[in-house]
Amino acid sequence: MTSLVIAEHDNTSIKAATLNTITAALQCGGDVHVLVAGHNAGAAATAAAQIAGVAKVMHADEAGLAHGLAENVTAQVLSIAAAYSHIVFAATASGKNIAPRVAAKLDVGQVSDITKVLSPDTFERPIYAGNAMATVQATDATKVLTVRTTGFDPAEATGGSAAVDSIAAVAAAASISFLGSEIARNDRPELTSAKIIVSGGRALGSSEKFTEIITPLADKLGAAMGASRAAVDAGYAPNDWQVGQTGKIVAPQLYVACGISGAIQHLAGMKDSKVIVAINKDAEAPIFSVADYGLVADLFVAAPEMTAAL
Incomplete structure (x- = not known):
């Protein structure tokens, strides 16, 4: 029994989500191999080999793999899938872009968003926005899994000494090509890997208030900035700040929710945070049901006072 983890990387380093995914793969039993598919990605392959618990790194290098296009990575995975x-x-x-393609080509069911490995073929995953947990048994010979990274501790990035095997790269699909990308630059920590997050809700009322109230508090804490879906839909915050069932799933050490009522969809994205602090003037707001510390107060007064006290 051997598991294959598909590494996410920038052709130089391994992204943090891969470390959590490796932990989940290790719990499935047997050896864990990591596929690094990219272009001039030798540094990423070397980094993958140093991750604790990894037995082997499969390195495929081809220009068509440079940008992680789903069609090309899928073909690369399928070329070696029979061994796993x-x-x-x-x-x-x-992962959500590539995994279903692999499962469909293999004609197997996919088990999505697992949060716990109960046995090599049985997994736990959230349903109904995390209000219930389903135990799912996969009976296919090949199990295709996606891992909710907040459910697993990251593997140690150093301490391993896996071999790096170069494998034949599958030719890039002629029907697709990479035209370009627009990458948002942010001096703050990336939302899904941040240790501290300060989020704002629709109660802030405008993007200017986000800047006036949330930004100084996040600056003092060295935090990433997040938002509820309602705030994003209202145009108060950009889409990539959205936390929740239809946004990003986060589990920081500290999550500060300012003016967020705590709709079920938002709670699904942040309730695994280690410490949750909520500021809301509505004492009955659902956010207080998951908060470790709750402050019933006007956020326009309380948040600046908190910032000044730091």
Whole structure:
């Protein structure tokens, strides 16, 4: 029994989500191999080999793999899939793009968003926005899994000494090509890997109030900034700040919710945070049901006072 983890990387370093995914793969039993598919990605392959618990790194290098296009990575995974009992992806935008293609081509069912490995063929995953947990048994010979990274501790990035095997790269699909990308630059920590997050809700009323109230508090804490879906839909915050069932799933050490009522969809994205602090003037707001510390107060007064006290 051997698991294959599909690494997410920038052709230089391994992304944090892969470390959590490797932990999940290790719990499936047997050896864990990591596929690094990219272009001039030798540094990423070397980094993958140093991750604790990894037995082997499969390195495929081809220009068509440079940008992680789903069609090309899928073909690369399928070329070696027969050797593995489990094919494991992080439940990120990239993983959710590639995993269903692999499952469909293999004609197997996919088990999505697992949060616990109960046995090599049985997994736990949230349903109904996390209000219930389903136990799912996969009976296919090859299990295709996506991993909710907040459910697993990251593997140690150093301490391993896996061999790096170069494998033949599958030719890039002629029907697709990479035209370009627009990458948002942010000096703050990336939302899904941040240790501290300060989020705002629709109660802030405008993007200017986000800047006036949330930004100084996040600056003092060295935090990433997040938002509820209502705030994003209202145009108060950009889409990539959205936390929740239809946004990003986070589990920081500290989550500060300012003016967020705590709709079920938002709680599904942040309730695994280690410490939750909520500021809301509505004492009956659902956010207080998951908060470790709750402050019933006007956020326009309380948040600046908190910032000044730091």
